[in-house]
Amino acid sequence: xxxxxxxxxxxxxxxxxxxxxxxxxxxxxxxxxxxxxxxxxxxxxxxxxxxxxxxxxxxxxxxxxxxxxxxxxxxxxxxxxxxxxxxxxxxxxxxxxxxxxxxxxxxxxxxxxxxxxxxxxxxxxxxxxxxxxxxxxxxxxxxxxxxxxxxxxxxxxxxxxxxxxxxxxxxxxxxxxxxxxxxxxxxxxxxxxxxxxxxxxxxxxxxxxxxxxxxxxxxxxxxxxxxxxxxxxxxxxxxxxxxxxxxxxxxxxxxxxxxxxxxxxxxxxxxxxxxxxxxxxxxxxxxxxxxxxxxxxxxxxxxxxxxxxxxxxxxxxxxxxxxxxxxxxxxxxxxxxxxxxxxxx
Ligand SMILES: [Zn+2]
Ligand SMILES: [Zn+2]
Numbered sequence: 001x002x003x004x005x006x007x008x009x010x011x012x013x014x015x016x017x018x019x020x021x022x023x024x025x026x027x028x029x030x031x032x033x034x035x036x037x038x039x040x041x042x043x044x045x046x047x048x049x050x051x052x053x054x055x056x057x058x059x060x061x062x063x064x065x066x067x068x069x070x071x072x073x074x075x076x077x078x079x080x081x082x083x084x085x086x087x088x089x090x091x092x093x094x095x096x097x098x099x100x101x102x103x104x105x106x107x108x109x110x111x112x113x114x115x116x117x118x119x120x121x122x123x124x125x126x127x128x129x130x131x132x133x134x135x136x137x138x139x140x141x142x143x144x145x146x147x148x149x150x151x152x153x154x155x156x157x158x159x160x161x162x163x164x165x166x167x168x169x170x171x172x173x174x175x176x177x178x179x180x181x182x183x184x185x186x187x188x189x190x191x192x193x194x195x196x197x198x199x200x201x202x203x204x205x206x207x208x209x210x211x212x213x214x215x216x217x218x219x220x221x222x223x224x225x226x227x228x229x230x231x232x233x234x235x236x237x238x239x240x241x242x243x244x245x246x247x248x249x250x251x252x253x254x255x256x257x258x259x260x261x262x263x264x265x266x267x268x269x270x271x272x273x274x275x276x277x278x279x280x281x282x283x284x285x286x287x288x289x290x291x292x293x294x295x296x297x298x299x300x301x302x303x304x305x306x307x308x309x310x311x312x313x314x315x316x317x318x319x320x321x322x323x324x325x326x327x328x329x330x331x332x333x334x335x336x337x338x339x340x341x342x343x344x345x
Contacts, residue, residue, distance in 0.1 A: 005078050005079070005080070006074070006075055006078055006079055006080040006081070007078065008075075009075060010038075010041055010049060010071065010072040010075040010076065011038045011041050011042060013071055013072075013074075013075050013080075013081055013084055014034045014035070014037050014038035014041070014068065014071060014072075015034075015035070015038050015128075016084060016087075017034045017071065017081070017083055017084055017087060018031050018034040018035045018038070018307070018308065019128060019307055019308040019311075020084075020087040020088070020090070020091055020308065021034070021087065021308065022306045022307060022308020022309055023094060023308040023309065023311040023312070024090070024308075025246075025278070028119060028306070031119075031306070031308075032119070033063070033065060033067065033068055034068060034071075035120065035124070036063040037063055037064050037065075037068035037071075037072070039063070040061050040062055040063045040064060041061075041072070044061070049072065049076065050076050053072055053073045053076040053077075054076075058072055058073065067083070070082075070083075071083060071084070093314050094311060094312065094314035094315060095314040095315050095317070095318035096318065097318045097321055097322055098314055098315075098316075098317030098318030098319070098320070098321045098322075099317075099321075100321055100327075101300070101317035101318075101320045101321045101325070101327065101330070101333075102313060102314055102317035102318075104327045104330070104333040105134075105300060105313055105317060105330070105332055105333055106134065106135040106136065106332060106333060106334070106335065106336070107129075107134050107135055107136035107137050107138070107179075107332045107336070107339070108129065108134060108137045108138070108301055108302050108304070108310060108313060108332065109137075109138045109140070109181070109204055109206060109234075109235055109271075109273075109299045109301050109331070109332055110138065110140050110181075110183060110206050110235070110237060110273065110275075110299070110301035110302065110303045110304075111125060111129075111137060111138070111139065111140060111301075111302055111303065111304040111305075111309075111310065112139075112140065112141055112142070112149075112183070112303075112304065112305045113125055113139060113141060115141045115150070115152060115156065115160060116141035116142040116146075116149050116150050116151055116152060117142060117148075117149035117150055117305060118141070118304070118305045118306065119305060119306045120306055120307050122139060122163060122164070122167060122178070123167060124307050125137070125139070125304070125307055125310070126167060126171070126176070126178050127307075128307035128308070128310055129176070129307075129310055130174075130176045132310055132311065134176070134310075135175060135176060135177065135335070135336060136176065136177040136178070136179055136336045136339070137178060137179065137310075138179040138180070138181040138203060138204040138206075139160075139164060139178060139179070139180055139181060140181040140182055140183040140204070140206050141157075141160070141182065141183065142182075142183055142185070143182060143183070143184040143185045143192075143193040143194050144193060144194070145185045145187070145193045145211075146185055146193075146210055151185070151193075152182075154194065154195060154198055157182065157194070157198060158198070160180070161180060161201065164178055164179075164180040177336055179203040179204055179336075179340075180202050180203050180204075181202050181203055181204035181205060181206060181234075182194060182199070182202055182205055182206065183206045183207075183208055183237055184199065184205055184206070184207050184208075185207075185208065185209075185210050185211065186207050186208060186209045186210075186223060186224065186227040188211070188212055188215070188223065189223065189226070190222060190223040190224070190225070190226025190227045190230075191226070191227075191230075192205075192207055192227060192230055192232070192233070196232065199232035200232060202232075203340060203343060203344070204234050204235065204339075204343045205232045205233055205234050205235070205343075206234065206235040206236075206237045206273065206301075207227045207228070207230070207233045207235070207236060207237060208236075208237030208238055209223070209224065209227075209239075209241055209254065210241075213241040213251070213254045214254070214255075215254070215255075216255070217255040217256060217257065218257075220254055220255055220256040221256045221257040221260050221261060224236070224239070224256055224261045224264075225260055225261055225264045228261065228264040228265050228268055228270050229264055229268055233268070233270055234270060234271065234342075234343045235270065235271045235272075235273050235299045235301070235331075236261075236265055236270055236271070236272055236273060237273045237275065237301075237303075238273060238275040238277075238280050238282040238283075238303070239254075239256075239261065239272065239273070239282065239283050239287070240253030240254050240282050240283050240284065240287065241253065241254045241282070242254075242280065242281075242282055242284070243279050243280060244279060244280070244281050245278065245279050246278070246279030247279075248279065253282075253283075253284065258287055258290050258291075259290070259294070262290060262291045262294035262296050263294055265291070265294070265296045265297075266294045266295040266296045266297075269297065269342065270296075270297070271296070271297040271298055271299040271331045272288075272291045272296045272297070272298050272299070273298070273299050273300075273301050274288065274298055274299070274300045274301070274316045274319060274320055274325075275301060275303050275316070276300060276301060276302050276303065276312040276313050276314070276315040276316030276317075277302070277303045277309070277312055277315075278312065278315055280303070281315070281319070285319070285323060288319070288320075288323050288325070289323060292323070292324070292325060292329075296329070297329050297330075297331050298320065298325055298329055298330045298331070299330065299331050299332055300313060300316040300317060300320055300330055300332060301313075301316065301332070302316075
């Protein structure tokens, strides 16, 4: 077999290309072309792809363009597509120095699907998470008030419960579990943007501030402490709201009293999220250190909005490791049963 022989098939190649582009934050529109092409191929009759590749008619299929057709033709001919070869050269860990923590992470407690503002269906997120070696992930789409992110009403969230159950049935006893959660908005008064009954039905609740980030310090502290003390809250998401780089520009961190907020987290057993998104890198180092001293638990999350972004965990793992966060205090190093006992005990 030649060095560049390829036998995984065009769908795997297209998905892999999309994954590798996403983890490097490539333009969503370009990535969508690869994911869309993979979807088109999955709908083809047996033998059709090979026939079309031979006849040069792949581009008659919806969503197949010049670049994706070239990838498919290479795969059908048993060659590694050039696009893939190039991306694989850059496929190593996204951050160095986090190996020990990354290896200990069994799952991810914060990610979005196309039910809210994510770019991919639940099934694609699950498939990629499983390929990354995760044992579980928590699906945490947005709550109703975040309309720009297509937040889920109680009715849609209720429907999603059935979909999550169906995905798990489909997964069978293979070991991987899709848990159901929410990234619920912390309202101005510290209440959560979903009914208590609904929150109680979910496995894990991540509570985050997404509005009025510039609230005055004392009010913001009260707001966050109230949310942390809500009996259904498990994780305090990206606590400062800062943006350090990226397409949305930068944003300073919110003003609040970290001692009060982290004391409340420690007392309530709420994990402080180390949000791994490169543009967030939230909380900053000094606040992670303060949460450590306060005795808090942590959750290292990707906050992925696309499958490739599930790999962002490397960034959070590197930060946690360099700051000396003990593995035992990172809840997503725990086996799923322990995690669920913690979240619902
Ligand atoms: Zn958020
Ligand atoms: Zn999120």
